[in-house]
Amino acid sequence: MERINRIKEVLVIQGKSQVWLAEKLGKSTTAIAAMCNNRTQPHLKDLKKIAFVLDIDIRELLVSTKE
Structure with a gap:
């Protein structure tokens, strides 16, 4: 299974x-x-809510495609 979110x-x-x-x-x-x-x-709406609740930038919840 591909890891997409963090x-x-x-x-x-x-x-x-x-x-x-x-x-x-x-x-x-x-x-x-x-x-x-x-x-x-x-x-995406839920990802935005998660970022808000965790007080982080939404990009921190995603695995980079440029690793």
Whole structure:
């Protein structure tokens, strides 16, 4: 499975849990777990909300294509 987002990494760095993020976004923990494990990808609107909640630039949530 291709790694596209870094949501799980950012949560670990900030010391926050997937349950915490699910509560902040009003989403199920199953949906957040799927995003964190790159089984599904969030819509851009959701990615923007995640960036806002985590107080980071939206680009920090994505894996660079220029590594």
